[in-house]
Amino acid sequence: MHPVHYARQLQTLTGINERRNPAPHSAKAWDTSYMSQQSVTSRAVLAAAFLAVAAASLVLGIWLSQRQSTTDAVATVPPGLEATYLPQGKPLRSFDLVDHDEQPFTRDRLQNRWSFLFFGFTNCPDVCPMALQVMRGVTEQVKGQAPVPQVVFVSVDPERDPPATLKAYVRHFDPEFLGVTGEIDQIDALTRHIGVLYGYEDPDPETGDYTVNHSAQILLIDPQARLRAVFSTPHDVNAMARDFLKIRQLDKG
């Protein structure tokens, strides 16, 4: 069977990530000794430039705040969080996948508990093991301070990752981890609305091997099955554990 090639240009979380690190738009500090050497004309030009920047900043600020007030899933960064946090959460749409025990895995499996979600494939030597490793570290750290979040590894490579393979793979990292996969259109039903991207590279003509490109973010899903936070790379086990506990607290408080 030939792998299906995808080149999706879906709305990504890039916009959210960019808002997390807004470009600085404050005016430069003035060096008054420099100014005293300038002619009146130059000072007028500088003053006009300063006013222009200030005006542009004002317009930008208003525009950004308008954008924020009109979208539901707004990303803000409460003090002390490194993750991209969605205070209202973005509800997941329904999907029909299967877990590594071949049981149905649908949205209701993400309710009533917090979950980490990661999308990858088992033929991934570097990024996926790192993500699974960090999620194992986080669950270990938060044990005793909170109910341990569910960790779900969704394979976006169902051709090479049937349930049995997934089970053996994820349980090597932690016996509680859950592997999930399914039909491509159902994987898309889950990924599409939360900005997760994946695609297949052309297979090696000699070996038939192909690599899968995929979002490297770790997603946090809340007990209402809503996307609540996004952890971008580079992942840090301590920051992630801290953020998880804080976000959980924000939910309660």
Add this chain to the structure above:
Amino acid sequence: MPQTLIGLFGLWALLAGPVLAAPALSIEDPWIAEAPPVARVHAGYMKLTNPTGEPIRITAVSSPRYGRVEMHRTVEKDGVARMLRMEEIHIEAGGQVVLEPGGMHLMLFDPRAPARLGENLPLRLELNDGSLLEATAEVRRRPMPSQHHAPHGHMQH
């Protein structure tokens, strides 16, 4: 008499030349990340230092423990991780290149046996001048990703 000695020396230098001229690429701390037994692809990492005055290129890697080995670089753009295959690894004169998680790595396909923790697996690096460098990579548990211990910077470019 001196001519004979010079001649003999010249002959010896000619014969010994390829050995003496072998690049002094230093391979430090080669390791392979322990992986689930079901994993078909393992990752290898190491530190490469080229103290010579000439650039050195690794053109191929192989291992009797794996079906084949490729050189790859993890690249992330707009949150999407991709692996770019590299035809060779280039270490500039006097330079150092680090293969580490999240960056450049050896992609070791089709393990002939699971890589067990603590095992030492042989690697062979082929260089641009045709010479071969043998190395032994220790199978290790992956370090926990943490930004407090990132000595060489995250991405290799």
